Amino acid sequence: MPDLYAIIRIRGRLDVPPDVDYTLKLLRLHKKFHMVIYPSNQPGLKGMLQKAKDWITWGEINYETLVELLRKRGRTLGNKPLTDEFVDKYLSKYGIYGGIQGLAKALLEGKIKLHKLEVIKPVFRLHPPRGGFKRSTKRPFNDGGELGYRGKSINELIKRML
Template sequence: MYAIIRIRGRTGIKKNIADTLDMLNLTRISHAVVIPETPSYKGMLQKAKDYITWGEVSEDTFKLLVSERGRLPGNKRVTDEYVKENTDYDSVEALAVAIYNEETTLKDSGLKPLFRLNPPRKGYENTKKTFVEGGSLGYRSEKINELLEKMI
């Protein structure tokens, strides 16, 4: 699974890139989504690479993300009681593992498809350079987990 975080805002953005970001549910800075690794999603990531960063999320980081930043409609936190009543799983952690293993989805479990995060502690490196050049944009493989932990 890929975790995607929007880094840059919407000023001066081309319409086709803005449409791609809308399709990914990334409408604001510091919003994150989690998607499966498919060729169509990879094409969307390449199109929006100048506004987002992404990488493979680990299971531990994903559990933390769902438990801390997962929300229900009405901006309510995800609780073990809600998960027991409305899904086939016993706890938030079990639900997060099932979503990570693609047994279910965020939408099927009643959670919102995006995570609203804080800006990272110590700030972004550079919002106009790629990760390889010492910035924040583009593909960052396993290093996305470090950024997510700074933002949760």
């Protein structure tokens, strides 16, 4: 059962090298504070994360944060909010039942990939973090900044950005 990586773009579009910009486009991170979710065993993902590590942060998302994220920021095609009724109606053909909790469980178990679903937008548009960033947005997480791999502490950041 692979972990799910939550990947958030922290820095904006100014002065981004072309190769990093292309990588961010492949990850669907077009704007600041956009977030995507990918399984950690996705082919080529680790290389893309390393290439864009100076513009993004990522870590493993847990079940509670994923459910809250899908409820508050999940969008369907047509930019309508994601609801339990929508999940039961349109995702039952994928074997997903139980509303948003069932979708979150299926995502964490690796039964389905969010970016493969046609009816749910794969990008979550988040707010800037409440209380601001606690550290520099130009330094790696392990070096006293906000960028790069942060492990399970991504959940705290996501909750502040919902």
